[in-house]
Amino acid sequence: MFEYFPGNYVWSFAVTGALNNGGLIDEIDRACRPLREAATRGEDAGTEDFLAVWTGLVDQLVAQAQEMEAAGRTRTAGQTYARAANYLITAERMQPASSPVRRDTYRRCLELMEHAFRLADPATTRVAVPFRDTTLPAYFTQAPATADGPAPVMIMFNGLDSTKEHMYVSPFPAEMAARGISTLMVDTPGTGEALRLQGLTSQIDSEEWATACVDYLETRDDVDPTQIGLVGWSLGGYYAPRAAAFEKRLALVVAWGANHNWGAVQRRRLEREGERPVPHYWEHVLWVWGHEDLDTFIDFADDVHLDGVVEKITVPFLIAHGENDRQIPLEYAHRSYDQAVNSPKRELRIFTRDEGGAEHIGLDHFPHVSAFIADWVTRTFQELTPGSLTSGKEAAGALGR
DSSP, X not given: OOOSSTTOHHHHHHHHHHHHTTOOHHHHHHHHGGGHHHHTTOSSTTHHHHHHHHHHHHHHHHHHHHHHHHTTOHHHHHHHHHHHHHHHHHHHHTSOTTOTTHHHHHHHHHHHHHHHHHHHOTTEEEEEEEETTEXXXXXXXXXXXXXXXXXXXEXXXXXXXXXXXXXXXXXXXXXXHHTTOEEEEEOOTTSHHXXXXXXXXXXXXXHHHHHHHHHHHTTOTTEEEEEEEEEEETTHHHHHHHHHHHOTTOOEEEEESOOTBHHHHHHHHHTTOSOOSSSSHHHHHHHHHTOSOHHHHHHHHTTOBOTTTGGGOOSOEEEEEETTOSSSOTHHHHHHHHHOTTOSSEEEEEEOTTTSOOSGGGXXXXXXXXXXXXXXXXXXXXXXXXXXXXXXXXXXXXXXX
16 A cells, blocks of 8 residues: 555555545645654644645635636536545544534535536435435435436445545446446445434444435436445445345445454454554544443444344345455455355455555555446346346446446
8 A cells, every 4th residue: 555654554544545536646745745744643643734734735726626617617626626525525534523623624525525516527416315303415426327217226335434425536436327327325324424413323233224225216216226236345344234134125235345343353453453444543433333431332342243144145245355454354354255155146356465455445446446346236237137237339338447
């Protein structure tokens, strides 16, 4: 993995994510140069400085985007707003849960995204998934294929510390759309807007979220209700398989990072084994799950695992994992695969150091991993319902994009 801040995995992981989600190396370098000394003080110290310099970059880009829009350069302005959102959500993610500016920073991310959709990507819209007595905030990217009728759709679940904005700026929704598949990017309880602005915390039984999403998608006339899949990255590698084990309307599932026993990982992290994804880690974890006491939480987290669960998956199941994942042990990818004995098509894809994509969720070579998953999803939907997607030469062209 490209380590802009040598010796500081957490900060370097954030920079690599921003780069692989459409960031420009010159802009990121200009923002990060003043942080080199701060990065030597550890992952927790200096995160306010991190936010300050990245916000300065965002301010510059917003000013540029406003000038572009005024000059009629609307697509370029929208792309600039999207890049600014990428940077701001990267910096927001690094802050402690108790930060007094975190909520307002996130609200600004939402505003930047709306400008990006309006000017550069009208195929993506903000939607609300009915859930209990409220809604789950989401973005829906409509594939061009919906012009010819209902299309397949992939639901995306976050991990411990990502948001629907991270999902949107990643390569995946655009790759899906190019292949004739729409994408529903959801802030589930414990993530993104659902956590920050609605106070919804995470839960073990993620199938409740999947059921809400499928119910919503079945109301849309641009969605083929027989071709709804689910992908989750990082902690979503627990959420998604768990959901597919119990929500039987899902047609396929992908664990983008095999988080088979997240509870055991927490006990390892107490012993400082492996790397952490974000600064202020335990404060973040308690915030996500709605707990106040670490000891009590660790006992609770012992139940966040997929033993006895993946056996219930009865649809195609892809497990994608990095050989050098320093957050989630590779052994868990093998465990999920070995236990998924009732999946009619289970596949384990391990990304190696030589090819790239070997780090956590393949973030070191994100487009490579994203494209592989997109191809697998496309091919699997075609196998499940032949002729439902673009066929022949058109399909080959879509897979080559």
